[in-house]
Amino acid sequence: MNNADYALEAKGLSREFGGFFAVRSVDFRLARGSIHAVIGPNGAGKTTLFNLLTKYLAPSAGAILHDGEDVTPLAMAQMAQRGVVRSFQISAVFSGLSVRQNLELALLRPAGIAWNLLGLVSRRPEVAERANALMHQFGLVEYADALAGNLPYGRKRVLELATTLSLEPKVLLLDEPMAGLGREDIGRITDLIRAAGKGRTLLLVEHNMKVVAELAERITVMVRGEILAEGSYQEVSSRSDVMAAYTGQTGAGAAHG
Template identity: 50%
Template sequence: METEKAILKTRGLTRSFSGFVAVNDVNFAVKEGSIHALIGPNGAGKSTLFNLLTRFLSPSSGQIFYDGSEITHASPANLARQGLVRSFQISSVFPHLSVLENVRIALQSRHGETMDFWLSDRRLKKYDDEVMALLADIGLETYAKRIAVELPYGRKRALELATTLAMNPRVILLDEPMAGMGQEDIQRTAALIQKVAKGRTVLMVEHNLSVVADISDMITVLRRGEIIAEGTYDIVSANPEVRQAYIGGSHD
């Protein structure tokens, strides 16, 4: 992979917990404009790496770079403002607000009005055109007035993606976006990820290998905190170490 074109990369990234090394000397790069999948068996270190990249964990050693600048010690909130957004940072759905209100709150956050719930309807309505455009992109415009808790599971996950997009991210990090979905929702969500990836970069942890095969430009495989393979699906699926890691085992 040409790391000079990487928007997100690590150098010697390591994280240990009381002597247990969860991520070990990882040199990792995500090419700008790509859909990059992170896979691996149980205990591979994927969640730890995700938490390090988004600064919810601090590394024991090593460096993290975003858009050419070191972010090893940046705060998660600062990274979100710079366009590096992990879905749960701003996609916690308010269950008893409408779909429109949930996305509008994310837009308020982007414009520095996060806690201004007392604002008049007139001032809040200035966001509504942008909200409806986002909902149309995600296919949720007909759900705008529905209360979030009433949404089917797959549509609720789509709402989370809409609130993520409201932050105008340059890089979206998705942790198991297909978890708990039926086949119809999986197909719909995979198509949505491909759609929102246009003009953006997506890094995702995903267990559904058929989805990874269909939509990923690049795949990184972790095992015991180390990268054992990287490349297209055809390349990594033919790798003996990858096949050994998955044969007879569950997918983390």
């Protein structure tokens, strides 16, 4: 593969917090159009890597490339404008707005319209139509007028995924999308993520190894801020050092996930 085949790359990427390296000298490549998972024990640096790749955090050293172009100096909003979007581990929806309003807000954001101007949706029929389409796609029609804060937790996560996808990201980073979900919700969201991966590039941090095995074409294993292994699920799961990392024999801490 040449640089044009990679949606995101990290070269010598590091992030230091007061002398502690949450990520240290990481080289990473995310192939365009793939579903790639980052796994590892608590404290491995997975979420910090996500934060760096999306510019939620600035690196202490190293470079980040998007579509082969150095984007290290860019801010998070500029990365989003380039189509690199991430979800957060904790559900990020507006509890005081309805499901429909959350989706309309997400659709209006690219136009720079503030949340308190939601009345403008009535003059933008394409926004209302797209919100309706998203509710049908994600099984949220019956909750359309319910306040997001009153939704069951699993439905909140579905709404978060729907609002994230409303931004039409080219590269979508999902941080522990299955966290806190029951078995039924995990199956539903796994299917939604698989569908969302069609035509775009997905990178996810996930602890549920069954989900990782089902979704990811390639897996990167991190331990103590560094990459320990990379390959298919079969390749990484058969390595004794990967198993040792998960059983705590590496001594990985829990300061930064």
